[in-house]
Amino acid sequence: MTHSDFPRDALILGGNRIPFARSGGPYAGISNQDMLTAALEGLVARYGLQGEKLGEVAGGAVLKLAGDLNLTRESALGTPLDPRTPTIDMSKACATSLETMIHVSNRIQLGQIDSGIACGVDSASDSPIEVTPRLRRILHRAFAAKTAMQRVKAFSTIKPADLAPVPPRNGEPRTGLSMGEHQAQTTAEWGITREAQDELALASHQKLGAAYDAGFFDDLVTGYRGLSRDQNLRPGSTLEKLGSLKPVFGTKSPQVTEPSMTAGNSTPLSDGASSVLMGSADWAAERGLTPLARVVDARSAAVDFVHGEEGLLMAPAYAVPELLDANDLALQDLDFYEIHEAFASTVLTTLKAWESEEFCRERLGRGGALGSIDRAKLNVAGSSLAAGHPFAATGGRLVATLAKLLHERATETGIVQRGLISVCAAAGQGTVVLLESVTD
């Protein structure tokens, strides 16, 4: 091949994940490496990749232990993949495995690699706990000491308070507010009701349950540690049950007159791992693999939330119009919308922003509103509220789910299908991806 053959299509060939568990559930005591290895092993088994030397495995975790610096490499080495398969670790909060997918896609499109796996994992049960910065500095001084006396001197400065463990920070470092508190303000500003949030949450459980019942996940999920479905899934939940839950975010803020975000319409802390197999058309054909979708384009955006100029989780509301414009599409031209349910209200504020003339004119600098979407096309196989949200594993779940949906529908209808993935991330970031069905 010459360089003029590029860029070429990067294709989604399939995916595999383990069922997502609630923090402290069946995967307590299981490490990120355990889970990522399990997800990759399932993918290798499903697509016959034993001994295969892939172009790259790109993975990551958000809550990552310092010792896991080569988490993806160590996980891949634990699978039957050719040990000469290179890996890379990446990180972008909740958008991590959407970004690993974009990374692999870009490499394939440019001809740098012919195949790859995008993956991600997170364990809220086994999150890193650090020592205090003061103790860390004392220990470094002690380790660097040349004499026993110097070492003793360094250790002698340790105070009891230095020994307190430091768990991961629950909140945005620059504001001290948790993600839920930030979103509670956005929810109140946009006037998103409790009922609308509970309805979205219920729909997520019902759709995920129905998709499992229909066997949709049979070739996307491999059971692990006694779990065969996502532990958080409550298909039998009702609006009454969801309505009985007490609000947990925004309850202390006078600006949030009616706190509406509960444990039922917010994602729980979760454990899990996901993976997506990708390749060029030739690579897939040589192995007899059926491409499901191609990666059309991707965008990312960030908002300035630090002094409250914009809501923390609103970045996708900016990234999606940019993505659509670049591809000459209207919001309504899409057949599937996968909008990550960090909170039910995140999805609802994003949709409401696109429906708002004022937001689209003043914030997006457009002539008018993007308009509303057909809700029947939104998160049709359930999403994070039901499945759970192991941060770096969510992107991989969304990509594999959407690619399969696109392929199925395109095969049924004979019409090319387009789908959007939108993921908000901590620190005011967002990543969005456009996929298109591929059929024979």
Add this chain to the structure above:
Amino acid sequence: MSAAPRNRAGAATGSSTEEIKDLADLPSFPAVYAAALDPRAGRGKSSGGKSASGDRRGAPELPQLAYRVRNVRIDAERARDFDHLMGGPATDLVHPGVLHVLAFPLSLALMARRDFPFALLGLVHLRNQVLQHRPVQVGELVDVECRVRDLRPHRKGRTFEAVSTILGEHGEIIATDVSTYLVRGSAPSAGEPSGTSPSAAGTAPSAAARAPDHRDFTPPRPTGRWSLAADTGRRYAAVSGDVNPIHLSAASAKAFGFPRAIAHGMYTASRAFTESRVDLSRPLRWDVTFDAPVTLPSTVLVAYEDDPDQGAVRCVGWRAGRGDKGPRQCFTVEVTTLDR
């Protein structure tokens, strides 16, 4: 030490009769506090030296004296620790709060003098205004001058200003830091001048800086929350050197009549400065009002407002209302970047 008459062109303040006294080094905080706490000092009661306060029946006078320390190095490690405590990255350009704490022991020493008419520990920090003309690098050598001026009546007593001037090696003024203190309860006599004091920056205090009626405070939407642990005062003392016992622990604060420890005002001001995301390479103004003490431990809500047209960031900090107690504004901070 040497004393020399002084009347230098371009000086920030100082009258022609002012004496300037060079100190070999910056005084240590504990020594200054120990002197100030010594009951035998009898400050504020005696008639003092001939150059300073008047006798009890007349109006008190501030000493016509400046303290100066030359060639003070701005310690890189201290600046780093200061930046880290404020939640910012360690920068090579110095946080103006570092300049404040650099000069603070010198102005304290001035106020701890026997001829200073007021008791040091009764002073209430009302306002702080910094005008910084150019950035300062860590490791730079500067001169520090401190003086007190502008004694005026106030509805709760009297106010005066402690002015610290940071000068570069060619004698140019790098920054002026004006702290306005309230001396409670010393009733002003008729005939003393009154009114709003001018600041070093030559600007009138903003509307927020005028004594607010705290019952009227309606908090804005918070953009952040500070969870201030009980050791906040000790941690600021460690980087600033300011070991004033009212900040260190509930026990030491009680010994001086405060039910709980109180956060250093300049900690809250410096943290808000860091969170204002200021371009430290620009000349800037940093204006702070202290409206109510922040007790420790406690939670403070903050709201920032960016004003790009004015090149300003405004912050208000308050404690949330609880039960019958309404929310209470604790401080306002405004940082304005200026044209070069």
